[in-house]
Amino acid sequence: MSGKIWKTRDPEETRRVGEEIARALSPGRVVGLFGDLGSGKTVLAQGICRGLGVEVPVTSPSFVLVQEYQGTVRVYHMDLYRVEDFRELEEIGYEEYFYGDGVCIVEWPERAGPLWPEDALWVRLRRLGIWEREIRI
Ligand SMILES: Nc1ncnc2c1ncn2[C@@H]1O[C@H](COP(=O)(O)OP(=O)(O)O)[C@@H](O)[C@H]1O
Ligand SMILES: [Mg+2]
Numbered sequence: 001m002s003g004k005i006w007k008t009r010d011p012e013e014t015r016r017v018g019e020e021i022a023r024a025l026s027p028g029r030v031v032g033l034f035g036d037l038g039s040g041k042t043v044l045a046q047g048i049c050r051g052l053g054v055e056v057p058v059t060s061p062s063f064v065l066v067q068e069y070q071g072t073v074r075v076y077h078m079d080l081y082r083v084e085d086f087r088e089l090e091e092i093g094y095e096e097y098f099y100g101d102g103v104c105i106v107e108w109p110e111r112a113g114p115l116w117p118e119d120a121l122w123v124r125l126r127r128l129g130i131w132e133r134e135i136r137i
């Protein structure tokens with residue numbers, strides 16, 4: 001899956017890319033979603049969650065840093081946008097999310113600094129137009 005590029009033309013198409021990515025994920029995997037505000041990270045996370053069997057609505061976890069879901073595996077959805085210092089992640093027990101048995105989807109992974117796990121999957125999102133997005137693994 002590494003090296004793959006998709007172009008999507010609406011949010012639902014981005015969610016379907018997320019479902020495709022979900023099929024390549026095994027328990028314990030960490031996925032970093034890189035991209036500017038509005039590039040579609042949360043929309044892609046919704047698709048990944050759907051692909052992992054999460055049936056409840058997935059919303060942005062900005063204010064709580066992490067939202068937990070149960071699908072076919074445990075799913076953690078993190079949004080680190082508001083993290084100013086990676087030590088905040090030590091306070092919330094990041095090890096469970098990065099090194100536990102669940103799949104961990106992380107928006108703004110760059111905020112994790114040195115705590116970011118080496119073997120994470122990297123996904124980059126780019127806004128090409130109002131409805132167009134590029135997604136690269
Ligand atoms: N092709 C597309 N894929 C994903 N989102 C899209 C697309 N086209 C338009 N959008 C819109 O872009 C916004 C993406 O928001 P969001 O996923 O919250 O971004 P981020 O989490 O990266 O800040 C949403 O309002 C969504 O409706
Ligand atoms: Mg978001």
